Amino acid sequence: MTIKEVSRIKALYFDRFGGPEVLQYGILADPKLHDNEVLVKMTYIGLNFADIYRRKGTYHIEKRSPYIDGYEGLGMIIAVGKNVTKHRLGEKVFFVDVPFANAELVAVPEDHAITVPNDLDDKIIACVGLQGLTADFLAHDLGKNRPNQTVFIHGISGGVGQILSQILTADGVNVYGVTSTKAKQKVALQQGAKEVFLRNEPWLQNWLEHFDTVYDGVGITLEQSIELLKHRGDLIFYGMAGGNPPRVDLVTLLSQSKSILTGDLWDYLTDYWERIARSRRLFKYLLNGSIQISEPTVFPLKDGVLAHKLLESGNNVGKILLKP
Template identity: 55%
Template sequence: MKALYFESFGGPEVLQYGDIADPVVKADTLLVKTTVIGLNFADIYRRRGHYHIEQHQPYIDGYEGIGIITAIGQAVSEYEVGERVLFVDVPFANAEVVAVPVDRAIRVPARLTDEEAVTVGLQGLTADFLAHDLAQNRPGDPVLVQGISGGVGQLLAQLLVADGQVVYGVASSATKAQAAYEIGAQQVFRREDDWSSTHQNYFRTAFDGAGVTLLDSLKVTQKRGRTVFYGMAGGNPPKVDPIALMKDSKNLMTGDLWDFLDSAKSRQARADRLFHYVLTQQVQAQPAKVYALAEGAQAHRDLEAGAYAGKLLLKP
């Protein structure tokens, strides 16, 4: 099969495209011929050697994709050859064929295209877990999304609006701010403005995927409110004093999506909830930009440069 692979860690230039051996189907796995593969910033970190990556010779990046089942293991009874499945946490995804453990396969409604499903897949499930497991807000609550124009931020904001919360955001440009207004934001602050001083103790929940802005997020969170920390897109977060949190009765929440996708039943139920938002047009992902898998190095360069605000997809 063809795959995008690398033999040493480094920049996009280490990526190669060529033939490697097909994966072997095991008793509890599905062989999936991929049609669309999702590219995420975690893939950049893995290529650089900054994130854990599964051992393989050569290395194959990627964890998210969709495709058609071409073979099933002898212990698999719930799927058949020819069915379409999505996966969001299966290694070696940057390839024409991926071995998917049966408990990590997700069925997708027929009304969703392959591109739509992958565009909302991992980032949408992340947004769903942040909103419904960690924050647990009520209708009418004022909430803040740092980086509201990012991949997770856009989907999270729409989920919160659909759930009846009053959404504010922080964006780095007028164009990104306008995009946030178009998905339902009540107000969008520019990153360079002194918005945290004018909105101290204002938000029931502040969602922070930037990392470096964590103290600002805590500053604007209400007493007994929650700051939900979920990423370091802007750099490592500063140290937080737990005594200061206790004094102001503020809660710092965090978690790992994989701890909540703890069974095939839970995984499908969460995906079905997300797909309902999409099918009822309460959540609409920005159109994705598609590259051939052979153009993977350029896709990595564009993702690192922030050249496109939407999802980047790879097609075998």
């Protein structure tokens, strides 16, 4: 396929903010390829909570009329700009921070495209892209846990939580966590966690000041996370999937020598070579079998409304992918 053969593309889009019902599927103009970009024919597109927030109008979204959501996906390069030197036609790549991904074709800056090893399955890479790089950065840049330390993960069965748990387990760390259902509890235990609690059951009082590190991407659980930490422990705060965190009493933290560490992946994923180094480290866990991925739920791109509804329901265990 060449650029000339594709003048119109099918995409999932919306022209006003709101619920899943604002999403439409139809034909739009193809993306314009700049000199430093590659044109990627999409195989899988990752759906993330950030896409929900963008659709609602509560999170930054690139200006466009109509709006096209999505920032993550995997596919094959079918055209290259004249200044591109790092990639070639026919190469399989994925990306985690390129707008307008909910479409058949996406124009990707060459420095944002990450080459995929031939011996890794497309669906696996599509499942671990953004969440995998996030988990890698949390474990190796913020947590820096040593073998035999004991850690706790809120939302251990979520997209980041599953991969983070397995990375830490592979690194010799003892992993505990909490989740919402018995099905999700079973998955987390199968992936190597020592013990996984159900959120609606009493468990907290038995584990106060027990953990070296607590990973919290939920937000509203921040006070609970502090209670779970040992003195001199570290709380890794990386998101607000459950709502805004409460105010923290820094004097109490000081008296117990507890620390809160925060970070944004985009302050670490700063250039092409950072993307390559970090993705290769993540790929090693996949290639040696340390990370097992729950089977994703795949929706045709035209059924984006159903995909958004499922993600918002919280009933999915694995990644949700869209397929053009």
